[in-house]
Amino acid sequence: MTDTAFNSRKNPATTFTEWLREQHQENWDAAINHRFIDELFAGSVATDVLQHYLVQDYQFIDRFVALLGAAIASADRFESRVRLARFTAMITSDENTYFLRAFDELGLPAKHRNAPQLTPQTKAFQDLMTEAAQSQVYPLCLSVLTVAEWLYLSWADRPDAQLPPRFIHAEWITLHNNPAFADFIGWLRSELDRTGAALDAEGQARSADMFGRAVKLERDFFDHVYTPLQYS
Numbered sequence: 001m002t003d004t005a006f007n008s009r010k011n012p013a014t015t016f017t018e019w020l021r022e023q024h025q026e027n028w029d030a031a032i033n034h035r036f037i038d039e040l041f042a043g044s045v046a047t048d049v050l051q052h053y054l055v056q057d058y059q060f061i062d063r064f065v066a067l068l069g070a071a072i073a074s075a076d077r078f079e080s081r082v083r084l085a086r087f088t089a090m091i092t093s094d095e096n097t098y099f100l101r102a103f104d105e106l107g108l109p110a111k112h113r114n115a116p117q118l119t120p121q122t123k124a125f126q127d128l129m130t131e132a133a134q135s136q137v138y139p140l141c142l143s144v145l146t147v148a149e150w151l152y153l154s155w156a157d158r159p160d161a162q163l164p165p166r167f168i169h170a171e172w173i174t175l176h177n178n179p180a181f182a183d184f185i186g187w188l189r190s191e192l193d194r195t196g197a198a199l200d201a202e203g204q205a206r207s208a209d210m211f212g213r214a215v216k217l218e219r220d221f222f223d224h225v226y227t228p229l230q231y232s
């Protein structure tokens with residue numbers, strides 16, 4: 001739902017990604033200030049809640065990588081493909097073993113790591129990533145990728161907060177607030193600013209719709225971890 005078209009925004013200095021976020025500010029703020037994030041920083045997330053969050057979130061990566069592939073294929077220039085390809089290589093390498101170590105720490109059996117029962121919220125997210133990928137429209141792929149990354153940087157960016165003592169909490173924060181991650185999101189936003197501003201009004205409305213659905217799903221995902229499934 002678009003209140004005002006991007007081209008008739010009040011402040012001409014507003015970038016396309018700022019315009020997108022402004023339209024979905026309520027869900028955005030609810031997500032980045034969610035109870036789950038407060039508990040993560042406090043190191044006090046209940047074990048069954050954290051298990052549920054990580055098991056369901058681990059099912060995110062497959063479609064996320066497929067969406068990156070679609071962005072690489074639909075990008076309008078070589079340097080963009082290269083940057084996306086480097087990021088894809090980074091997140092698919094073995095460097096980051098956080099999930100596997102966390103599953104060990106939480107005593108989660110293999111069946112829940114690899115083929116858990118999926119919740120409707122997880123499925124809805126997978127479907128939105130598939131929809132964006134299948135559009136084969138670069139700024140639409142970016143609209144969903146940008147939410148999944150920028151919203152995570154936004155909740156993790158609490159400069160005055162102390163890190164909690166256990167790695168299962170602390171590393172989930174530092175994975176999302178480190179300088180390399182922030183730098184990539186800066187680039188991702190500049191890319192959507194550039195290609196989104198060049199869309200016609202209908203394309204911009206489609207981008208805003210997908211961006212808004214992604215923000216809502218991020219909020220729903222945090223909400224839904226408080227009615228965890230049992231993984232034993």
Ligand SMILES: Cc1ncc(C[n+]2csc(CCO)c2C)c(N)n1
Pocket residue numbers: 057060061064091147148149152176218221
């Ligand atoms: C529901 C949900 N939304 C966004 C992310 C963030 N995220 C997903 S893939 C990726 C790139 C590599 O880490 C990032 C930052 C998440 N984990 N779970």
